[in-house]
Amino acid sequence: MILFFFSLLVLIFGSFVFQLFLPPVLLLHGAVILFVPALYFYGCLSLPFPLMLALTFFTGFLNDLFAVPQARSNPDFPTGISILFYLVPGLIMHGFRPLFLRHRWETHCLLAEIGAVLTPFILLAQYAMLSFERSDFFFSAMLSYGGSWVPG
Amino acid sequence: MKSITIAALGAFGIFVVLILLLPQQTKRQLQGALFQFISPVLRTGASVQQELGGVRGGLKRLDELERENQKLNLENEQLRATNSLLRNLEGEVNRLNRALGFREQSAFKLLPARILSRESATWWNFCTIDRGTKDGVATDMAVVTEDGVVGKVTTVAKDLAVVLLVSDESLRVSVSIEGTQEQGIVSGTRASSTYVPDLKIRFLSKTANLKPGMQVLTAGKGGVFPSGLVVGTIKDFSARQLEGIASVTPAVDLAAVQDVFVIVGER
Numbered sequence: 143m144i145l146f147f148f149s150l151l152v153l154i155f156g157s158f159v160f161q162l163f164l165p166p167v168l169l170l171h172g173a174v175i176l177f178v179p180a181l182y183f184y185g186c187l188s189l190p191f192p193l194m195l196a197l198t199f200f201t202g203f204l205n206d207l208f209a210v211p212q213a214r215s216n217p218d219f220p221t222g223i224s225i226l227f228y229l230v231p232g233l234i235m236h237g238f239r240p241l242f243l244r245h246r247w248e249t250h251c252l253l254a255e256i257g258a259v260l261t262p263f264i265l266l267a268q269y270a271m272l273s274f275e276r277s278d279f280f281f282s283a284m285l286s287y288g289g290s291w292v293p294g
Numbered sequence: 295m296k297s298i299t300i301a302a303l304g305a306f307g308i309f310v311v312l313i314l315l316l317p318q319q320t321k322r323q324l325q326g327a328l329f330q331f332i333s334p335v336l337r338t339g340a341s342v343q344q345e346l347g348g349v350r351g352g353l354k355r356l357d358e359l360e361r362e363n364q365k366l367n368l369e370n371e372q373l374r375a376t377n378s379l380l381r382n383l384e385g386e387v388n389r390l391n392r393a394l395g396f397r398e399q400s401a402f403k404l405l406p407a408r409i410l411s412r413e414s415a416t417w418w419n420f421c422t423i424d425r426g427t428k429d430g431v432a433t434d435m436a437v438v439t440e441d442g443v444v445g446k447v448t449t450v451a452k453d454l455a456v457v458l459l460v461s462d463e464s465l466r467v468s469v470s471i472e473g474t475q476e477q478g479i480v481s482g483t484r485a486s487s488t489y490v491p492d493l494k495i496r497f498l499s500k501t502a503n504l505k506p507g508m509q510v511l512t513a514g515k516g517g518v519f520p521s522g523l524v525v526g527t528i529k530d531f532s533a534r535q536l537e538g539i540a541s542v543t544p545a546v547d548l549a550a551v552q553d554v555f556v557i558v559g560e561r
Contacts, residue, residue, distance in 0.1 A: 159332050159335055159336075159339075161413055161414065161415070162336065162339070162411040162412070162413050162422075163339050163340075163343055163411060164413075164414050165412070165414050165417065166414045166417055169358075172417075174414040174415050175414070176415075191299050191302060192298060192299065192301075192302035195302050195303070195305075195306040196302075196306075198306075199306060199309055199310065203313060207324060207325050207328050208328070208413065209413065209415060209416055211416075211419065211420045211448045211449065211456055211458050211462075211464075220314050221313065221314075221316070221321045221324075221325075222310060222313035222314045222316075223314065225310050225313070226310065273484070276463060276464065276484075
């Protein structure tokens with residue numbers, strides 16, 4: 143289990159680096175391909191609770207280090223806040239763990255879809271935080287295109 | 295609830311609070327160290343990406359690929375490989391000539407840099423360049439091209455730096471409008487009706503007589519950007535209750551920019 147956990151950490155770190163080389167997909171309205179949430183949710187489904195918390199901490203913290211520019215005086219939002227954004231959907235996915243452990247392919251398909259549905263909530267939470275931090279909440283038609291596409 | 299669960303929750307809470315309370319300086323150092331750690335990967339990836347022609351075109355569907363393949367086969371019969379190679383070389387030479395001319399004519403000491411990576415989620419917000427503290431780059435240095443302003447340096451590692459792009463909402467630059475007395479603050483927009491985000495100038499006078507196509511130049515008042523750098527051109531102007539607001543098309547093609555210059559001082 144520990145070996146699997148560390149493999150997930152390496153994969154998540156690798157995905158963050160890999161995503162640096164992925165431009166927006168113009169054919170999908172400039173959507174973004176996200177590998178990290180898919181791996182993270184997989185970890186939430188398969189790991190026991192303490193390791194799932196450690197995975198959440200690692201993923202959220204790394205997400206902020208990779209994605210939030212640390213400007214001198216006015217960062218977009220506190221580094222580490224994404225840990226909490228990942229925690230909520232992560233806990234929901236972890237609740238499905240007993241179902242996942244039955245190892246039936248149809249439930250795995252269903253859980254993959256639930257993960258895909260939960261991913262935009264992480265992005266929306268980060269967007270809302272950024273919006274409130276900078277001024278007011280702002281919504282554009284561009285966002286409603288669903289600028290994210292999650293493999294899974 | 296099991297004791298191990300309670301202990302894990304407690305430890306998780308403590309670590310989260312510790313991370314949130316870290317000083318900004320430490321977080322910047324952590325980010326710098328992280329990018330420094332992955333810099334070999336970024337450099338290798340950037341060169342491979344360049345050799346492969348990039349993946350900017352994105353993923354395509356199978357039928358689109360088939361159509362494109364047929365089209366390319368047709369074109370391939372008509373064009374010789376040497377012609378294609380020469381055209382690519384000509385474009386590269388022209389681009390580098392423009393950059394070299396700009397560097398030699400500029401009143402500033404310019405450090406050439408290449409964009410290493412841009413994450414898709416923050417494509418219009420920031421990028422990393424292959425210059426760092428060992429090349430004399432420091433935070434708050436302006437980053438430009440021969441066309442105009444690109445952004446400013448926010449985080450610096452030993453041999454790479456993070457550049458906040460002018461299209462980011464949090465980067466504010468004092469600007470003046472060419473041929474007028476008007477001055478305002480330009481910043482990026484969070485999202486746009488078009489794919490490439492426009493910039494927005496605020497705090498203009500309501501009666502400003504701005505026409506589309508007028509050049510927007512840096513005013514040099516913020517201490518980061520010297521005056522006279524081109525930011526973009528006026529797209530449209532609207533008068534609000536208290537101020538005039540203009541949208542600006544960026545001078546630099548932020549979607550395609552590859553080579554930039556860091557202003558490290560004056561000549």
